[in-house]
Amino acid sequence: MAAVALRKQIPAAKASAPPPPAAIEKYDTGYRRAVAPPWMIEVVACIAGLLVFLAAWAAIAKFGGRIPDPLTVGAAAAKIFADPFYSKGPNDQGIGWNVLSSLKRVGIGFGLAALVGIPLGFMIGRFRFLSGMAAPIIALLKPVSPLAWLPIGLLVFKAANPAAIWVIFICSLWPMIVNTAVGVRQIPQDYLNVARVLNLSEWKVFTRILFPAVLPYMITGVRLSIGVAWLVIVAAEMLTGGVGIGFWVWDEWNNLKVEHIMIAIFTIGIVGLLLEQGLVLVARRFSYG
Amino acid sequence: MDKYLSIEGVGISFGASEILTGIDLTIRKGEFVTLIGHSGCGKSTLLNLVAGLLKPTLGAILLAGKHVDGPGPDRGVVFQNHSLLPWLTCYQNVHLAVERVFKDRLKERTHAALELVGLSHAEHKYPHQVSGGMKQRVGIARALAIEPKVLLLDEPFGALDALTRATLQDELMRIVAKTGATVLMVTHDVDEAVLLSDRVVMMSNGPAARIGEVLEVPLDRPRERLKLAHDARFMDLRAAVLEFLYEKQAHKAKLKVA
Numbered sequence: 001m002a003a004v005a006l007r008k009q010i011p012a013a014k015a016s017a018p019p020p021p022a023a024i025e026k027y028d029t030g031y032r033r034a035v036a037p038p039w040m041i042e043v044v045a046c047i048a049g050l051l052v053f054l055a056a057w058a059a060i061a062k063f064g065g066r067i068p069d070p071l072t073v074g075a076a077a078a079k080i081f082a083d084p085f086y087s088k089g090p091n092d093q094g095i096g097w098n099v100l101s102s103l104k105r106v107g108i109g110f111g112l113a114a115l116v117g118i119p120l121g122f123m124i125g126r127f128r129f130l131s132g133m134a135a136p137i138i139a140l141l142k143p144v145s146p147l148a149w150l151p152i153g154l155l156v157f158k159a160a161n162p163a164a165i166w167v168i169f170i171c172s173l174w175p176m177i178v179n180t181a182v183g184v185r186q187i188p189q190d191y192l193n194v195a196r197v198l199n200l201s202e203w204k205v206f207t208r209i210l211f212p213a214v215l216p217y218m219i220t221g222v223r224l225s226i227g228v229a230w231l232v233i234v235a236a237e238m239l240t241g242g243v244g245i246g247f248w249v250w251d252e253w254n255n256l257k258v259e260h261i262m263i264a265i266f267t268i269g270i271v272g273l274l275l276e277q278g279l280v281l282v283a284r285r286f287s288y289g
Numbered sequence: 290m291d292k293y294l295s296i297e298g299v300g301i302s303f304g305a306s307e308i309l310t311g312i313d314l315t316i317r318k319g320e321f322v323t324l325i326g327h328s329g330c331g332k333s334t335l336l337n338l339v340a341g342l343l344k345p346t347l348g349a350i351l352l353a354g355k356h357v358d359g360p361g362p363d364r365g366v367v368f369q370n371h372s373l374l375p376w377l378t379c380y381q382n383v384h385l386a387v388e389r390v391f392k393d394r395l396k397e398r399t400h401a402a403l404e405l406v407g408l409s410h411a412e413h414k415y416p417h418q419v420s421g422g423m424k425q426r427v428g429i430a431r432a433l434a435i436e437p438k439v440l441l442l443d444e445p446f447g448a449l450d451a452l453t454r455a456t457l458q459d460e461l462m463r464i465v466a467k468t469g470a471t472v473l474m475v476t477h478d479v480d481e482a483v484l485l486s487d488r489v490v491m492m493s494n495g496p497a498a499r500i501g502e503v504l505e506v507p508l509d510r511p512r513e514r515l516k517l518a519h520d521a522r523f524m525d526l527r528a529a530v531l532e533f534l535y536e537k538q539a540h541k542a543k544l545k546v547a
Contacts, residue, residue, distance in 0.1 A: 190368060190370060191372065191374060193366075193368065193372065194374065196341075196342060197341075197360045197361075197364065197365075197366040198360075198362055198385070198386050198389050198435070199360060199362055199389065200389060204385070204389070208374065208377070208385060212374070213376075
């Protein structure tokens with residue numbers, strides 16, 4: 001019964017299905033429900049967000065006072081970035097030099113932290129006893145603000161620059177140790193079994209299994225560290241002085257050039273974003289599907 | 290060489306729980322033996338004991354007259370989940386094993402092993418770029434490339450679909466016939482056990498599992514899947530394994546579930 005009924009319906013359905021092309025043209029209003037591609041929506045959203053931000057900023061500047069409006073800051077930025085690499089003595093240098101010297105400190109402190117933290121992380125991940133030894137120390141010191149270490153740095157190194165590098169070293173160290181150790185601990189037993197049944201040498205186990213298996217975790221550690229380091233360097237330089245973006249912020253505050261402080265905020269943000277994105281690219285290269 | 294691989298009075302306990310007890314089994318050179326039993330009966334544990342990944346609490350294992358004391362490249366192991374290193378190509382995965390064992394003709398040996406499993410065309414692909422069946426072929430190539438005294442297979446085709454599994458079973462029979470390898474294989478697939486083996490070792494249920502029965506499979510080689518499907522002897526052998534698993538060991542298995 002049902003089959004018969006179905007069969008009857010088919011010709012009817014067919015007849016109503018695709019109207020001939022002429023019919024479409026006849027009733028075509030020219031209106032199409034356009035569906036934008038996802039990237040376009042993202043770009044539009046991004047621009048819209050920035051516009052809202054600028055509008056809010058302009059409104060606050062106009063009615064709240066004291067803060068320079070976007071146009072003033074833009075004009076000041078154009079002047080500053082026209083000559084970013086001038087140098088008139090240690091206390092008056094272009095923004096380019098300030099950013100570069102901050103990056104240099106981050107690079108050195110961070111590099112030293114990698115040199116110490118990654119091998120330490122490997123050992124802590126590999127040997128349970130070491131892990132037990134390190135756990136209370138790391139748990140105790142990790143929540144301490146890196147800036148609390150600045151006086152120790154000043155005391156030991158008796159100079160501002162190495163003290164700032166020391167602070168970066170300390171704050172980069174913990175994420176590097178912890179992530180490397182976690183990476184070593186999560187290595188699938190299967191891979192270690194392969195090493196065991198083949199009786200691979202310790203060197204081969206390290207270069208062919210441990211290191212590549214831990215690499216993605218290490219890169220995560222590096223990413224977290226460099227993010228924290230870039231946050232901390234600004235504060236450290238405010239305290240130590242010299243040349244550097246953090247010092248520059250403080251200097252411009254003393255000169256009451258608020259528009260320059262705004263420029264510094266955006267510069268710090270953009271440099272941080274670039275550091276992060278660069279490492280995301282590196283991480284993608286070393287992730288195994 | 291009647292006692293090429295011999296497992297003598299082996300038992301293993303993890304803490305207070307006894308997994309295997311009183312296992313005696315000898316395997317001739319060139320023989321293909323499968324271990325079959327319900328899950329949790331300790332058949333993989335027995336394989337890991339032979340691989341040297343675990344140490345027996347009691348008894349000893351001898352391979353070609355040598356005491357097995359830890360893992361070593363005289364045994365080639367194929368794991369259930371292929372266990373290829375994802376950052377190495379298929380070629381590099383096999384090469385890693387080859388360079389551990391041999392000093393000369395490394396490239397040639399690696400190529401030969403991959404050719405044996407029919408993967409010459411995919412040598413330079415990474416594991417994630419090839420299918421599950423191909424990964425397992427690389428696993429077999431890696432195990433065979435080191436020319437082990439015995440090939441240990443831990444449910445090698447368990448994760449594959451039925452058609453791929455059948456193809457790989459045929460491939461394995463061809464490879465074993467060609468190389469004369471001695472094989473100990475764990476499976477829970479009755480057809481696979483009967484099709485591939487010279488002897489099927491049926492394990493009783495754990496804890497404290499033992500060898501329940503050993504079934505000789507006197508079918509001629511080379512064996513053809515389609516012909517055997519209608520072969521009365523094949524059917525009888527298959528029925529014998531099924532009876533062991535679902536009648537003699539069924540009761541205990543049910544108890545374990547409850």
